[in-house]
Structure formats: C-alpha cells, structure tokens
Amino acid sequence: MLYEYRIIIGELEYPYYLSDNTEDFIEKLKKIGINSAFIVFDDAINVDYVTGLKKLVQKEISCEVVSVKVSEKYKSLKEVELISERLLELGINRKSCIVAVGGGVLGNIAGLVAGLLFRGIKLIHIPTTVMAATDSVLSLKQAVNTRLGKNLLGMFYKPEMIFTDHTSLLSLSKRDYNAGLAELVKNLVSVIPQQIPELYEILNDRVEYTFDEFNLFLDLSIKAKCSLLKRDMYEKKEALVFEYGHTVGHAVEFLSKGEIKHGEGVAFGLMVESEISHELGYLKENEVDIHYKLLEKIGIINQLSNVEAYTKDEIWNVMRHDNKRGYITENDGSVPMVLLKSLGKCCGEDTNYIKLVPKPVFEKSIKKVADRLRNSSRIFSKID
Numbered sequence: 001m002l003y004e005y006r007i008i009i010g011e012l013e014y015p016y017y018l019s020d021n022t023e024d025f026i027e028k029l030k031k032i033g034i035n036s037a038f039i040v041f042d043d044a045i046n047v048d049y050v051t052g053l054k055k056l057v058q059k060e061i062s063c064e065v066v067s068v069k070v071s072e073k074y075k076s077l078k079e080v081e082l083i084s085e086r087l088l089e090l091g092i093n094r095k096s097c098i099v100a101v102g103g104g105v106l107g108n109i110a111g112l113v114a115g116l117l118f119r120g121i122k123l124i125h126i127p128t129t130v131m132a133a134t135d136s137v138l139s140l141k142q143a144v145n146t147r148l149g150k151n152l153l154g155m156f157y158k159p160e161m162i163f164t165d166h167t168s169l170l171s172l173s174k175r176d177y178n179a180g181l182a183e184l185v186k187n188l189v190s191v192i193p194q195q196i197p198e199l200y201e202i203l204n205d206r207v208e209y210t211f212d213e214f215n216l217f218l219d220l221s222i223k224a225k226c227s228l229l230k231r232d233m234y235e236k237k238e239a240l241v242f243e244y245g246h247t248v249g250h251a252v253e254f255l256s257k258g259e260i261k262h263g264e265g266v267a268f269g270l271m272v273e274s275e276i277s278h279e280l281g282y283l284k285e286n287e288v289d290i291h292y293k294l295l296e297k298i299g300i301i302n303q304l305s306n307v308e309a310y311t312k313d314e315i316w317n318v319m320r321h322d323n324k325r326g327y328i329t330e331n332d333g334s335v336p337m338v339l340l341k342s343l344g345k346c347c348g349e350d351t352n353y354i355k356l357v358p359k360p361v362f363e364k365s366i367k368k369v370a371d372r373l374r375n376s377s378r379i380f381s382k383i384d
C-alpha cells in the first residue's frame with residue numbers, strides 16, 4: 001500500500017510517501033536527479049534494514065552509508081562537522097543526495113549537514129520514528145543544540161521528498177512511539193480540535209496501532225501543520241502555535257540531557273502551559289481537562305516520572321534561554337511562551353503570538369500539574 005501527500009510550506013512543495021514496502025523507495029528516488037546517494041543513519045536502526053536499503057539503491061546509483069550515534073548530547077555542531085568530513089572522505093559531491101534515515105535527532109543533524117555542505121545539496125528523509133514521520137519532517141526547521149539550550153543553531157532547509165517506510169517503525173519502542181504521539185495531541189488541542197472525538201476512540205495506552213491508523217495520524221498531522229505553514233513557512237507568526245508546550249518541554253528535556261524524550265517533555269509542557277493559559281484567563285477549565293484526558297488516553301503520563309528530578313527554579317532558569325526570546329520586549333521576571341486562547345486558537349494576533357509569563361504564574365501552574373498527577377497516584381515532590 002502506498003499513500004502520497006503533497007507538503008506545501010509557503011511557496012515550497014515536496015512529496016511525502018507512506019508505504020509498507022521498502023522497494024517503493026527506488027521508484028521515487030529515480031525522480032530526484034542525483035548521481036549518488038549517501039545514507040546517514042541512526043545506528044540504533046536494525047543494520048539489516050540499512051544494508052537492504054543500500055543494496056536497493058545501488059541497483060540504480062552508487063551509494064555509501066555513514067552510521068551516527070544518536071542522542072541529544074550528540075545533536076551538536078561538532079557532530080555536523082564530523083559527519084560532513086566523513087561524507088567528503090567518501091566522495092560526496094554537489095550532485096549527491098543525503099538520505100537521512102532515523103528519528104528527529106538524526107533528521108535534524110543530517111538536515112543541517114545537507115544545508116551546509118557545498119552551501120546546500122539535495123536531502124531526502126526516511127523518518128523512522130513517529131515523532132519524525134508525523135512532525136519534524138513536516139517543517140523546514142533543522143537545528144542542533146548548544147551548551148545553553150536546545151535547537152539554538154540551525155536553518156530552514158527543504159527536503160526533496162519524504163519516504164516513510166512503515167516497516168521501519170515496527171522496531172520502535174512503545175515509549176518512543178508514544179513520545180511521537182505527544183505532538184499529535186498538541187496539534188489536536190491547538191489546531192484541529194474538531195478531530196478530537198474521532199481520535200479519542202482510536203488512541204490507546206497499549207500503544208497498538210495499525211498501518212491505517214498510523215496513516216490517519218499522518219493525514220491529520222499534515223492537515224494541521226500545512227494549514228498554517230502554507231502562510232507562515234518560517235514559523236514566526238500563527239505557526240508559532242506549533243511551539244505550544246515546548247518552552248517547558250524543551251527545558252526539562254534539556255535538563256535531563258535527553259533522558260526525558262522530546263515528546264515526553266512536550267506532554268509535560270502541554271499540561272503546564274495549558275494551566276498557564278487558564279491562569280492568565282484564556283483557556284477554560286474543561287479545555288485544560290481535555291489536555292490531561294488525551295495524554296492519559298495514550299498512557300504517556302506514566303512515562304513522566306523523570307520530570308520530578310527538577311526544581312521549579314531549575315526549569316525556569318533553562319526556559320530563560322528558550323529560542324522564542326527576542327520576539328517581544330522581555331523583563332527579568334518573565335519568560336515568553338506560546339499560549340492558547342481556546343482550543344484550536346493561539347493567543348495573539350498579527351505579529352504578536354508570544355505572551356510573557358510571570359514567574360509566579362509559572363510556579364502556580366506547575367504546582368497544579370504536580371497536584372493533579374499526584375492525585376492520579378504519581379508522586380511529584382520536588383516541583384512543589
């Protein structure tokens with residue numbers, strides 16, 4: 001089965017294929033117009049999968065592979081340089097293409113390599129996590145971390161195509177699968193709330209989904225992302241809503257040095273930032289509840305115990321380096337965030353989609369999350 005989508009971001013466009021047959025990739029690769037392919041892959045992926053892919057590609061053009069050890073720790077400019085030098089040693093040239101096979105971390109690193117090598121060569125993503133397939137490849141953003149925070153060094157760079165091979169997702173852990181669904185929950189509450197009832201029926205804490213259900217997740221993610229990115233490709237206006245849940249989320253993910261998965265951070269961030277939206281007089285209480293219900297339905301709340309390790313001050317201090325700084329005039333006692341006015345509606349208009357959140361509001365909101373999670377039999381102590 002092969003599904004085809006067109007991703008339209010601003011004036012740019014690229015095809016997205018979802019298949020359950022790796023061989024479909026070759027037919028699509030032939031259309032790209034390249035003389036060689038360089039597969040950059042996450043070394044956690046089954047090596048037989050990558051060897052099989054390489055053999056397929058070699059039937060058409062020359063192909064080399066570079067394996068990368070993936071973690072937030074290695075999501076750095078140093079890694080970008082090391083991979084680029086390895087690719088140059090292997091003979092990469094201006095008519096080559098980088099094929100990024102991996103999750104969001106690998107895709108972001110390889111995306112940046114593609115954007116920088118020879119000032120830009122062709123890029124194809126084969127996303128192998130739910131997060132990458134339904135979220136990160138639906139944006140032009142490529143970035144790496146610095147000592148001070150996540151995704152602070154990067155660029156916008158368009159891929160030639162996306163090919164999601166559903167067979168590659170089968171080896172993904174339930175924990176990582178669920179982490180990917182956190183972004184879908186974010187899209188549901190922030191852009192397409194009308195889809196919540198249909199999705200609520202399908203989401204489950206067994207983390208068991210069919211190919212067709214995955215295709216529905218993808219279809220909805222594409223609709224949500226493209227509906228805003230077509231007008232705001234650089235994600236500086238209304239598409240900033242995709243950062244909802246990410247200020248708090250990035251902070252705990254960063255503090256944990258990657259032990260808390262990106263999607264787990266986002267799940268926690270969605271709860272805290274929904275409470276903040278309520279505290280500031282925007283979201284109604286029942287709208288905040290919907291955040292918890294969806295996250296409970298996928299079972300991700302049970303994955304969040306690591307968040308307890310950090311104090312409110314630690315989280316606050318990291319948030320002060322968040323990449324949304326600079327949109328509006330700030331002061332020492334507040335942090336800029338993207339908030340919701342109501343389900344499906346971002347707070348703000350025109351160019352002002354960022355709100356300043358004072359520290360006491362953040363502290364009260366995170367305490368409310370801790371109390372609610374404690375009542376659902378989780379023990380949160382430090383963030384009290």
Ligand SMILES: NC(=O)c1ccc[n+]([C@@H]2O[C@H](COP(=O)([O-])OP(=O)(O)OC[C@H]3O[C@@H](n4cnc5c(N)ncnc54)[C@H](O)[C@@H]3O)[C@@H](O)[C@H]2O)c1
Pocket residue numbers: 042044045046070071072075102103104105106108128129130131132135136137139140141142143150151168169170171172173176179180261262263
């Ligand atoms: N550019 C964007 O717009 C954007 C959007 C969302 C997320 N991101 C970035 O993506 C990253 C998170 O992505 P992620 O959740 O995919 O994390 P990830 O890339 O770290 O992958 C999660 C884990 O799954 C492993 N893995 C990958 N594919 C596998 C497979 N098929 N089978 C078994 N294991 C596999 C990885 O080695 C890793 O341990 C973060 O760095 C985040 O900042 C970027």
